[in-house]
Amino acid sequence: MLLIETRDLTKHYAAGEGTVAALSDVSLAVSPGEFVAAMGPSGSGKSTFLNLIGCLDRPTRGAYRLVGEDVSRLPPDRLAGIRNRRLGFVFQSFNLLPRADALANVELPLVYGSVGRRERRERAAAMLALVGLGERMHHRPSQLSGGQQQRVAIARALVNEPDLILADEPTGALDSRTGLEIMALLQGMNREGVAVLMVTHDAEVARFASRCLRFYDGRLVADEAQAPAAASAELAALDGSSGAHAA
Amino acid sequence: MNAPVALPARLARGAGAGQTRAAPVAAGGLDLLEALRSALGALAANKLRAVLTGLGIFIGVAAVIATASIGAGARQQVLGQIQSLGANLLVIWPGSVNQAGVRLGAGQRPNLTWDDAQGLLEVPGIVAVSGNIRGQNQVVAGNANWSTSVQGSDPDLFAVQDWALEDGRFFTAEEARGARKVVVLGATVAEALFGDEGAVGQEIRVRSTPFEVIGVLARKGQNPMGQDQDDVAVIPFWTARRSVMGANRVWARGVNWISLKVEDGADMGEAAEEVRSLMRQRHRLAANEPDDFNLRNMSDVAATFDASAKTLSMLLASAAAVSLLVGGIGVMNIMLVSVTERTREIGLRLAIGARRRDILAQFLIEAVVLALLGGAVGVAAGIGLSHALGRVAGWPTLIQMDAVALAVGVSALTGLFFGYWPARRAARLDPIAALRHD
Numbered sequence: 001m002l003l004i005e006t007r008d009l010t011k012h013y014a015a016g017e018g019t020v021a022a023l024s025d026v027s028l029a030v031s032p033g034e035f036v037a038a039m040g041p042s043g044s045g046k047s048t049f050l051n052l053i054g055c056l057d058r059p060t061r062g063a064y065r066l067v068g069e070d071v072s073r074l075p076p077d078r079l080a081g082i083r084n085r086r087l088g089f090v091f092q093s094f095n096l097l098p099r100a101d102a103l104a105n106v107e108l109p110l111v112y113g114s115v116g117r118r119e120r121r122e123r124a125a126a127m128l129a130l131v132g133l134g135e136r137m138h139h140r141p142s143q144l145s146g147g148q149q150q151r152v153a154i155a156r157a158l159v160n161e162p163d164l165i166l167a168d169e170p171t172g173a174l175d176s177r178t179g180l181e182i183m184a185l186l187q188g189m190n191r192e193g194v195a196v197l198m199v200t201h202d203a204e205v206a207r208f209a210s211r212c213l214r215f216y217d218g219r220l221v222a223d224e225a226q227a228p229a230a231a232s233a234e235l236a237a238l239d240g241s242s243g244a245h246a247a
Numbered sequence: 248m249n250a251p252v253a254l255p256a257r258l259a260r261g262a263g264a265g266q267t268r269a270a271p272v273a274a275g276g277l278d279l280l281e282a283l284r285s286a287l288g289a290l291a292a293n294k295l296r297a298v299l300t301g302l303g304i305f306i307g308v309a310a311v312i313a314t315a316s317i318g319a320g321a322r323q324q325v326l327g328q329i330q331s332l333g334a335n336l337l338v339i340w341p342g343s344v345n346q347a348g349v350r351l352g353a354g355q356r357p358n359l360t361w362d363d364a365q366g367l368l369e370v371p372g373i374v375a376v377s378g379n380i381r382g383q384n385q386v387v388a389g390n391a392n393w394s395t396s397v398q399g400s401d402p403d404l405f406a407v408q409d410w411a412l413e414d415g416r417f418f419t420a421e422e423a424r425g426a427r428k429v430v431v432l433g434a435t436v437a438e439a440l441f442g443d444e445g446a447v448g449q450e451i452r453v454r455s456t457p458f459e460v461i462g463v464l465a466r467k468g469q470n471p472m473g474q475d476q477d478d479v480a481v482i483p484f485w486t487a488r489r490s491v492m493g494a495n496r497v498w499a500r501g502v503n504w505i506s507l508k509v510e511d512g513a514d515m516g517e518a519a520e521e522v523r524s525l526m527r528q529r530h531r532l533a534a535n536e537p538d539d540f541n542l543r544n545m546s547d548v549a550a551t552f553d554a555s556a557k558t559l560s561m562l563l564a565s566a567a568a569v570s571l572l573v574g575g576i577g578v579m580n581i582m583l584v585s586v587t588e589r590t591r592e593i594g595l596r597l598a599i600g601a602r603r604r605d606i607l608a609q610f611l612i613e614a615v616v617l618a619l620l621g622g623a624v625g626v627a628a629g630i631g632l633s634h635a636l637g638r639v640a641g642w643p644t645l646i647q648m649d650a651v652a653l654a655v656g657v658s659a660l661t662g663l664f665f666g667y668w669p670a671r672r673a674a675r676l677d678p679i680a681a682l683r684h685d
């Protein structure tokens with residue numbers, strides 16, 4: 001079964017008198033476990049596409065099936081349930097709750113998924129350990145570096161065991177080395193079976209995907225498979241040459 | 248900490264990578280404990296703000312409880328005093344001199360007689376009647392003397408006014424008819440003249456006439472006008488007429504007032520009407536003439552007192568309620584600020600699967616917790632204030648548990664009501680716009 005299947009996916013926004021076609025007639029299919037990058041200049045419709053695929057918005061026209069289920073016309077609360085069970089989000093600016101520690105941040109999707117407290121704790125702690133933050137579970141976002149915050153966000157996106165992670169410029173707020181670490185993490189997760197859809201304007205970052213979509217003016221203009229670069233290998237090479245260590 | 252990662256078995260799902268699960272169970276509701284914790288956390292993040300906002304509710308609740316306690320205390324005191332006059336009591340005073348005086352020109356003489364009083368016993372439902380006269384006199388016992396009200400009454404007086412005995416006995420019908428020189432003392436007089444000694448059997452003098460003390464009345468306290476009801480010496484009516492007040496030859500059978508007791512369970516209003524019509528008959532009043540006497544139904548008086556005390560309580564309580572309203576508006580204001588400040592948080596929560604009702608519940612719970620915290624402290628302060636007023640200012644206060652429950656309930660409702668709009672705004676946010684908010 002396909003993970004994502006869209007036909008003529010279109011989104012119009014009201015702008016002043018008329019409307020803006022933020023996305024026009026996008027048809028594509030994504031299989032489970034793919035790592036897809038969406039590229040294109042600013043305003044080309046990447047985020048609009050991501051928001052539609054992420055069930056944060058509903059298309060003006062067209063169809064969208066997620067794991068075989070038509071979700072393009074579902075009411076907001078049904079979409080919320082689907083986001084909770086099938087999707088994970090990673091944002092450019094992390095979007096962690098500042099008052100909550102790393103553990104509570106990672107637990108949050110499980111809270112809305114009605115998972116019992118104990119199981120929540122265990123799963124969130126395991127996920128934090130997995131992203132290398134087992135020692136920092138009780139740190140607040142303000143006590144963590146940018147890279148660490150993004151790791152917490154990735155742990156939060158993964159804790160519900162989603163089918164698909166949606167990442168909008170996940171390395172946009174990070175230096176290149178930390179960005180590389182985050183990409184290595186995402187690639188590692190992807191290897192374990194989680195599909196990733198990542199929006200980026202940075203070709204360096206898009207190299208790590210196995211498939212690259214290009215948007216222009218709201219249209220999908222190119223869709224190419226590619227041999228992904230290995231982020232962990234590049235990271236190891238970087239460490240070998242400079243001896244530098246991550247924050 | 249490099250990234251090569253081994254996922255736990257749970258994440259490495261199914262037979263191999265690339266396979267999707269069947270849809271898991273539907274997401275359920277946010278559990279309440281979690282919501283409470285989160286609400287307390289959010290409030291704790293802005294302690295000063297929470298305290299200042301809670302203060303509005305706090306003042307409102309404290310004021311409601313204190314005013315309710317004061318109002319109830321005052322009411323209970325007044326009602327107790329009215330009750331102490333005697334249950335089912337009717338009282339007749341002479342009509343105003345002007346009314347009767349203008350037409351008759353007969354002037355100052357009182358127009359109620361002892362015979363009127365006796366005649367009223369015929370009225371069905373009237374079980375006891377006393378005609379009374381009263382004057383201020385010096386009473387003397389040995390070296391002690393005391394100025395008090397010496398009251399001449401019929402033996403029924405004690406039944407009419409629900410007097411109980413502390414010691415001794417009342418005077419009998421026999422002693423009354425015989426105008427015997429016996430006296431029943433109020434507690435204040437007995438104490439003034441005899442202290443701790445037994446008064447019964449002792450002799451006192453009123454205007455140099457010796458009286459035997461045969462009884463001491465149980466204490467009643469103040470009447471609603473603030474007079475000490477126990478500062479009295481009761482003697483038989485005809486004894487008073489002949490030996491103490493005697494001088495009035497013109498109106499030798501006159502009384503100052505008549506008091507009557509209506510049968511328990513009888514209709515006070517009906518009995519009063521019957522008394523009125525018999526009095527009019529006895530005084531030969533034509534249909535168009537006004538009453539030449541005043542008839543008071545003490546339960547009406549009590550009801551009037553009670554109604555005005557109630558009105559006063561209501562006024563106080565509504566003034567207090569206004570401050571609760573102001574507190575509620577404070578809650579709404581702060582919740583609106585909070586929703587705006589936390590727009591991104593709301594967007595994030597929506598993105599990871601919160602439904603609108605989860606967000607609504609989160610902010611409603613926060614508003615209710617805020618209001619209830621203010622309310623709880625307000626209850627404590629209100630009760631404390633009531634006690635303090637009772638102690639320091641000597642006001643009678645009566646803590647109204649229903650007012651406490653009401654105030655707590657109202658503060659929760661205030662949170663719910665004034666929190667609803669901000670919470671709804673939060674719940675209706677578009678997740679994309681909210682996530683982009685800065």
Ligand SMILES: Nc1ncnc2c1ncn2[C@@H]1O[C@H](COP(=O)(O)OP(=O)(O)O)[C@@H](O)[C@H]1O
Nearest residue numbers: 013014020022041042043044045046047048049
């Ligand atoms: N909420 C909105 N209202 C109106 N226009 C919008 C809205 N969101 C996006 N757009 C417009 O849609 C187009 C595509 O935007 P977006 O998907 O954000 O592009 P990208 O992410 O590739 O920069 C742009 O022209 C943008 O101005």
Ligand SMILES: [Mg+2]
Nearest residue numbers: 043046047048
């Ligand atoms: Mg964008």
